Amino acid sequence: MFLWVLVCWLLFCCLPAIQVICGTHLPGTVVPRKTVPYNDDTMTLFRVDDVQNYSSMLLREDLGLLLLGAREAVYALDMRNISHKKTEVQWSVTHDEQVDCTNKGKNSHDCWNYIRVLHALKDGKMYVCGTNAFSPACNFMTYEEGKLSLQNKKEDGKGKCPFDPHQRYASLMVDDVLYSATTMNFLGSEPVLLRSFSTTTLRTEFKATWLNEPRFISMEEVPESQGSTVGDDDKVYLFFNEVAVEYDFYSKLTVSRVARVCKGDMGGQRTLQKKWTSFLKARLDCPVLQPSLPFLLQDVFLWRDSDWRKSVFYAVFTSQSGSADLSAVCAYNVEDVSQIFSKEKFKTPVAVETSHNKWVMYSGELPVPRPGACIDDTARQQGIRSSLDLPDKVLQFVQTRPLMDPAAQPLSGGPLLVKRGALVTRIAVVSVAALDGQNYTVMFIGTDNGFVEKAVNYNGETFIIEEIQLFSQPVPIEVLRLSVTTGYLYASSSYGAAQVPLSTCGRYRSCIDCVLARDPYCAWDVNESSCTTLAPSQSLQTGNLIQSVKDADASQCPNPGPVERENVTFTMGSSVKLSCRRGSNQAVVHWLRDNQLLNRSSGGYMYDDGLLIPKASAATAGQYECQSVESPKGRKYYTTLAVYQLLKEGEGEKLTPPQPEAQAQGHRLLTLWVVVGVLSTALGVLLVWNLYHGHFCLPGCTCTRNPPSSPCRATPAQMYLAPEGASGVTLLPDPNSNNNHCEVTFGGSAQVPSSYSAKHCSLVLQYIDDESEI
Numbered sequence: 042m043f044l045w046v047l048v049c050w051l052l053f054c055c056l057p058a059i060q061v062i063c064g065t066h067l068p069g070t071v072v073p074r075k076t077v078p079y080n081d082d083t084m085t086l087f088r089v090d091d092v093q094n095y096s097s098m099l100l101r102e103d104l105g106l107l108l109l110g111a112r113e114a115v116y117a118l119d120m121r122n123i124s125h126k127k128t129e130v131q132w133s134v135t136h137d138e139q140v141d142c143t144n145k146g147k148n149s150h151d152c153w154n155y156i157r158v159l160h161a162l163k164d165g166k167m168y169v170c171g172t173n174a175f176s177p178a179c180n181f182m183t184y185e186e187g188k189l190s191l192q193n194k195k196e197d198g199k200g201k202c203p204f205d206p207h208q209r210y211a212s213l214m215v216d217d218v219l220y221s222a223t224t225m226n227f228l229g230s231e232p233v234l235l236r237s238f239s240t241t242t243l244r245t246e247f248k249a250t251w252l253n254e255p256r257f258i259s260m261e262e263v264p265e266s267q268g269s270t271v272g273d274d275d276k277v278y279l280f281f282n283e284v285a286v287e288y289d290f291y292s293k294l295t296v297s298r299v300a301r302v303c304k305g306d307m308g309g310q311r312t313l314q315k316k317w318t319s320f321l322k323a324r325l326d327c328p329v330l331q332p333s334l335p336f337l338l339q340d341v342f343l344w345r346d347s348d349w350r351k352s353v354f355y356a357v358f359t360s361q362s363g364s365a366d367l368s369a370v371c372a373y374n375v376e377d378v379s380q381i382f383s384k385e386k387f388k389t390p391v392a393v394e395t396s397h398n399k400w401v402m403y404s405g406e407l408p409v410p411r412p413g414a415c416i417d418d419t420a421r422q423q424g425i426r427s428s429l430d431l432p433d434k435v436l437q438f439v440q441t442r443p444l445m446d447p448a449a450q451p452l453s454g455g456p457l458l459v460k461r462g463a464l465v466t467r468i469a470v471v472s473v474a475a476l477d478g479q480n481y482t483v484m485f486i487g488t489d490n491g492f493v494e495k496a497v498n499y500n501g502e503t504f505i506i507e508e509i510q511l512f513s514q515p516v517p518i519e520v521l522r523l524s525v526t527t528g529y530l531y532a533s534s535s536y537g538a539a540q541v542p543l544s545t546c547g548r549y550r551s552c553i554d555c556v557l558a559r560d561p562y563c564a565w566d567v568n569e570s571s572c573t574t575l576a577p578s579q580s581l582q583t584g585n586l587i588q589s590v591k592d593a594d595a596s597q598c599p600n601p602g603p604v605e606r607e608n609v610t611f612t613m614g615s616s617v618k619l620s621c622r623r624g625s626n627q628a629v630v631h632w633l634r635d636n637q638l639l640n641r642s643s644g645g646y647m648y649d650d651g652l653l654i655p656k657a658s659a660a661t662a663g664q665y666e667c668q669s670v671e672s673p674k675g676r677k678y679y680t681t682l683a684v685y686q687l688l689k690e691g692e693g694e695k696l697t698p699p700q701p702e703a704q705a706q707g708h709r710l711l712t713l714w715v716v717v718g719v720l721s722t723a724l725g726v727l728l729v730w731n732l733y734h735g736h737f738c739l740p741g742c743t744c745t746r747n748p749p750s751s752p753c754r755a756t757p758a759q760m761y762l763a764p765e766g767a768s769g770v771t772l773l774p775d776p777n778s779n780n781n782h783c784e785v786t787f788g789g790s791a792q793v794p795s796s797y798s799a800k801h802c803s804l805v806l807q808y809i810d811d812e813s814e815i
């Protein structure tokens with residue numbers, strides 16, 4: 042029995058360490074409440090055999106089409122059912138082009154035409170570019186009479202589309218003017234932000250101070266001329282990562298940037314001829330763990346308000362140090378970002394003795410008009426009608442100092458969400474009106490293993506409603522788009538494209554489940570006894586609807602009524618399995634036998650899927666109830682998931698549950714106690730022996746022989762402790778564990794001392810080791 046105390050102690054002392062390692066103490070990390078597995082019937086997939094790399098997408102709501110660019114083909118799919126292909130067009134490289142590409146030393150897999158750029162033009166045509174076997178090309182495409190066709194106007198795609206299909210790029214079409222950020226040359230060494238199809242083609246200076254080994258992420262247009270009192274111009278924002286010039290770091294340090302240009306820029310007259318005169322950039326910070334290397338940008342979504350000043354850039358970041366699998370979402374107010382460029386100080390290089398430049402804040406006089414500013418009313422009053430009229434000293438200033446001194450900081454100072462596990466790749470955001478009359482933003486976040494997470498932030502509290510597995514393969518999500526018109530989210534990857542509804546309220550079967558989902562789209566309809574999707578105008582007539590997104594308060598829910606009892610007959614000595622799957626990753630499952638909390642002495646094993654009674658005896662008979670307990674915001678909600686009546690074979694006809702003589706039962710129980718005691722001691726010894734020999738390893742404990750490479754991933758997803766400080770502790774790996782959340786579930790009132798650390802664990806381990814050898 043002493044051993045038992047030690048094993049318990051060992052488990053308890055490790056638990057705080059597990060929590061630390063698993064990141065529950067990291068601000069904002071949360072586990073998705075529901076996991077929706079692949080091939081749920083709400084999902085629609087599109088994929089053509091032998092065609093890969095579906096990595097560009099264009100939604101044409103005017104035509105009801107989703108255009109999908111893949112390797113050597115563009116598909117036109119029905120937006121309401123993407124598995125319905127309307128038409129397609131092939132655009133293949135010729136054999137000669139392919140041979141030429143491989144002769145230049147490129148991998149034959151990359152010597153295809155990967156469609157990368159897809160834009161709609163004002164006249165309804167489309168503009169398409171592909172990598173074309175490392176010789177980028179563009180073309181116009183039409184959709185007429187149900188047919189897609191490419192026009193015979195193939196043009197050079199240099200600067201508009203990458204040469205290398207593995208390289209990130211950014212591209213935007215505004216009023217038939219194309220903005221593209223990619224590399225200009227075969228080697229991929231000459232980055233550029235290019236504007237084509239306008240009266241003046243403009244590009245960036247080829248200088249490390251402008252773009253230094255950048256990885257382009259995305260571009261967005263912001264209509265800043267709207268409601269401007271100073272006659273400001275519209276802007277195009279570019280997001281990228283690049284090697285920082287402003288840090289003295291022992292190796293190259295990459296940082297995230299936001300840059301912007303004015304739409305009306307015409308370039309300079311002598312200085313900066315055919316170059317941007319308004320290219321300014323600033324660091325983009327998303328402070329997660331401090332101190333650490335800055336997190337790097339992966340995608341940006343501009344959530345547009347009718348007033349651009351209230352619009353928000355939602356950006357996803359991942360950790361730069363390879364060992365930490367952390368991702369974060371940060372949000373930036375567009376006006377705050379804009380003001381950095383229009384009001385704040387610049388950085389300037391100063392030569393230091395060691396022949397390199399150090400970047401410091403520029404505190405001298407600024408030339409007039411302000412360098413990098415768009416042409417506004419004040420400039421026009423001074424006779425400067427376009428950037429061509431700007432004085433040389435203004436242009437020389439921006440040419441050498443495009444970097445702003447302050448960094449763009451997220452709203453509320455920190456990330457909206459921090460996530461451990463699969464890295465985040467893409468984000469899309471939508472605003473939803475809830476029953477309380479307020480609008481809430483819902484974030485859809487794509488991961489590198491084929492999932493999308495649906496997350497909300499209520500008054501600073503992040504909540505992940507669900508995670509949906511979109512692809513059978515663990516492929517990174519490469520495009521994420523949503524359409525409010527159709528109510529669908531579209532995603533694509535190298536494997537295929539997927540379509541899911543923005544909400545699937547019908548998935549919530551009970552009122553408590555529906556309300557605790559905290560999905561602003563869903564409310565429980567008391568009349569219909571179903572979880573329904575809110576219609577946009579429904580927010581006023583709240584009579585028969587229940588929703589509580591901010592408070593997760595399900596106390597208004599009507600009593601669901603009794604759950605139908607299922608009869609299970611067993612033969613003596615056989616094993617009985619009662620299934621019960623918890624409806625939420627945040628719930629804890631309890632089993633009750635004859636209305637008493639089941640404890641270890643009953644000889645059952647609780648696991649993720651249900652309850653296993655390995656050797657049924659007469660005492661096994663009785664009523665078993667599986668209960669799920671979810672405790673959002675300190676309130677506990679109990680849901681009965683299943684009720685079983687266990688009947689010994691042959692007793693099925695007798696109506697009442699077996700009530701044997703009290704003494705006989707007591708006797709049997711005593712025997713059971715002894716058997717279980719012996720068995721669990723054996724298990725304990727085995728556990729300790731295994732631990733010592735490193736056959737398996739408790740997370741958080743220092744494992745001398747076989748340290749797990751990633752403690753969180755190596756952990757069996759579930760660990761159940763017997764309630765009421767019972768005499769037994771069972772550690773069972775979750776047989777269905779395929780998710781990599783690390784969670785520890787406490788059953789009953791197990792208490793966890795918090796003052797122990799991982800260091801104690803190894804000490805205890807050592808101590809037990811001595812014990813067991815005695």
Ligand SMILES: *[C@@H]1O[C@H](CO)[C@@H](O)[C@H](O)[C@H]1NC(C)=O
Binds near residue numbers: 122124125126
């Ligand atoms: C979607 O389209 C496919 C192929 O045309 C068809 O088989 C399927 O039934 C459609 N699904 C729905 C929900 O209409």
Ligand SMILES: *[C@@H]1O[C@H](CO)[C@@H](O)[C@H](O)[C@H]1NC(C)=O
Binds near residue numbers: 093155206535536
């Ligand atoms: C194309 O898809 C395959 C897998 O389907 C992947 O291995 C490859 O890297 C992808 N190529 C590009 C250029 O994205």
Ligand SMILES: *[C@@H]1O[C@H](CO)[C@@H](O)[C@H](O)[C@H]1NC(C)=O
Binds near residue numbers: 474479
């Ligand atoms: C919610 O959004 C709608 C549509 O954008 C808008 O008309 C309404 O005023 C917003 N409501 C609130 C409370 O902000």
Ligand SMILES: *[C@@H]1O[C@H](CO)[C@@H](O)[C@H](O)[C@H]1NC(C)=O
Binds near residue numbers: 568585
């Ligand atoms: C809900 O039920 C109430 C009372 O039965 C009824 O007055 C009301 O019209 C019903 N509402 C709907 C939307 O069916």
Ligand SMILES: *[C@@H]1O[C@H](CO)[C@@H](O)[C@H](O)[C@H]1NC(C)=O
Binds near residue numbers: 634643765767
């Ligand atoms: C375990 O359950 C049995 C009845 O199922 C009960 O008599 C006993 O007191 C319980 N033990 C503990 C420690 O709660």
Ligand SMILES: *[C@@H]1O[C@H](CO)[C@@H](O)[C@H](O)[C@H]1NC(C)=O
Binds near residue numbers: 696
């Ligand atoms: C379960 O067995 C009882 C008798 O013990 C019987 O009355 C009842 O109808 C059975 N229920 C079902 C669903 O078979």
